[in-house]
Amino acid sequence: MTSPKTRPSCTPYRSEFRTSSSISQEYFVPVDTPPRSYGFQSPGILALRLDRPNGRIKTSKGINDKVADGATLNSTMYGNYTFEVLGPRISGIVTAIVIIAPEGDEIDIELLGGDPHCWQSNVFVPHPSDKEPLYGVFAGRHCYKPSSRSHSASTDTVDSYHLYTVDWNPEKIIWGVDGIHVRTLRREDTIKNGVYHFPSNPARIQLGIWDASFPSGTSAWARGPVNWRTAPASMSAFARSVRIEC
Template sequence: MYIFLIQTLLILSLSVYQVGAAYIYRRQSPDLGSQCRPFYTTFPPTSVSRNTYSAPFVAISPAGSYQTTPGGLELYLNKPEGTIKTKQGANDKTSEGATVNSTFAIHYGKVTFEVSAPAIPGVVTAAILIADERDEIDVELLGGDPAHWQTNIFAPTRRDKEPLFGVFSSIERVPHPNPSIAKIHSYTIDWNKERIEWGIDGRTVRTLKKEESMKGGVLHYPSHPSRLQLGIWDASSPSGTSEWAKGPINWSDAPRSMKAVVRSVRVECPKY
């Protein structure tokens, strides 16, 4: 469902510059082939909208699932209504958490997300780049493993029967002195034509070269213009996803409402 909403958003592209608390918008060409515009926001109240292009980010999740505050963009995951039953490692009901997309796309660049995430098993907080063609470059924070964070890519081809979920994933440590995803950390995706680098708190921890994305004689390297997507989701079903996320969520112990906080987002463009 989200992919179709992202396709709708691609009809209009905006570049956004922040000058103090004010934004200046300029319409761009629909050709996003080489687009990258420097961008920075700390999420003032006007930086997220509902189904409009009046802000650099648009919410595509249920009303009330997010809020902009002086401390950042808060993304909520609330307990589903009714009785929740767990069977074979999965919950029979899952919550729909907040999802927020940028109204602009980049084609290569360095993106830094300042994020804190709930350390609750079964909850996943994600800061990703995503294309209409289903390319993804991911930062994923698993609440069941708060001392680590995960990186991954997807670039499905016509030959793939399903996404290559675990082929290009990697687990990284959250550094001291705050070795927990529940603390604010800066997560970076630095993407160009030849490699992707992931970093945390200013230190590069993983590099994936384009040629290393070869699988079955086909490259799976993300190469299409992509939007920024921020979200929190309930990974309590199906059982395979729940196992990966250290879930399912035990709602009898977990808070009825959990939140991730995105304090800032920065986009830096390649120098070539």
């Protein structure tokens, strides 16, 4: 088993998305993102939009034959993270907050539109010894406490914004919501097939919204596929702030 690596370098950062520089290429870079799929909903709110695919959509055996393309923005900062985010309440749509390294390491927060009263945490670190991807092996599901809900939201979004946190160091990862720690994953708990699956490479932030209607396992996990006969033709996830502390 490999030894722990040192903590990646950290650059403090804070954005409340009040000016166009908040999503300039200095901070957030669009990745495989359709034109005009992100922007300001209003001062202080970054909107990540996903639109219905063109043409006829066929649903069979729990999947759609077409999936929508949504906005994904990357940042190249490292450290301890806080995100104030809200996602759409549509089954099959996932709002993702990902801390991801070029080597494939991931620390995830995922908001499932079909499971609006809970959110999920996950770690995914591929290793050559893995016989298959370990996508859900280190996942957790966490439901909001009634007292943690605050700001109202429109009827097609999750009930409120929440503050999601990831505190990552070489020994453990702590996920939290609204100032409450809800999960700790220690490095020694990520041994699978005799090797560690703990993120240890410098990473970037990725905020996005995506259609999880395919393949079948992903669609079932996301409570999909999206029913485009009743779903809005366009939907958005929203971010009000991102903060990185060292």
